[in-house]
Amino acid sequence: MAKHRAVEPAALARELHLHRDGALSMAQMRLSEQVVRRLHRKTGVDEAALHQMTLARYAGNALPHLPLAPWAYASAVQQWRSSAWLSPHRARWCAPCLREGDFRWPLSWMLPWTFVCLQHRVFMATECMRCLSPVRYDRYSTLARSCDARVDERWERYGYDERCEFPIGLHRPLPVTDDSLLLHQERINACSTGIRRSPTGSSLPSRR
Numbered sequence: 001m002a003k004h005r006a007v008e009p010a011a012l013a014r015e016l017h018l019h020r021d022g023a024l025s026m027a028q029m030r031l032s033e034q035v036v037r038r039l040h041r042k043t044g045v046d047e048a049a050l051h052q053m054t055l056a057r058y059a060g061n062a063l064p065h066l067p068l069a070p071w072a073y074a075s076a077v078q079q080w081r082s083s084a085w086l087s088p089h090r091a092r093w094c095a096p097c098l099r100e101g102d103f104r105w106p107l108s109w110m111l112p113w114t115f116v117c118l119q120h121r122v123f124m125a126t127e128c129m130r131c132l133s134p135v136r137y138d139r140y141s142t143l144a145r146s147c148d149a150r151v152d153e154r155w156e157r158y159g160y161d162e163r164c165e166f167p168i169g170l171h172r173p174l175p176v177t178d179d180s181l182l183l184h185q186e187r188i189n190a191c192s193t194g195i196r197r198s199p200t201g202s203s204l205p206s207r208r
Helices: 009-015 024-028 033-043 047-052 074-081 095-100 152-158 179-193
Strands: 195-197 203-205
Touching: 033 047
Parallel strands: none
Antiparallel strands: 195 203
16 A cells, blocks of 8 residues: 555555554554544455454464553563564565565464465475575564575675675475375464365354
């Protein structure tokens, strides 16, 4: 939306008054009903769809301890962020998805059980293919388009500091050759969101 309007994401957040409910990153977790109604009026996006765009979709299933009002409980949010369920700064990505989606990073990629891209049938990348370092991004600024790891070899050899800067969109993912892995990822996704698939392929609420 920010790109469509040719504005910075932070400026768009101010326009939609998201900054009034805490840091922009809080919007990744859960939106208040007031914010959802405001966004629905300004964007036309369905209220249920807006809720599904946040990590709260996993609350009560894979993320049971997410506070109902995360912007009001900083200590609880910090504990939740540092748990094994969330990797907010270490990227896991599918390069074809990034290229096709103009580098939009789905929130599900922050979750450790996402290991396969079902759309492209490839394993999620976890490190730069040039320097083999983890790719990290700052949730409060632009998400990564290139590896920013420091290359120690260049420092030792040439005496100056330099970052890798390999474009992560050029990563060549490893294809999944075992269909059972795709099935496991589908089942994990269904369990984590509380949604199960019927034999016909439609989504049904889980009774668990």
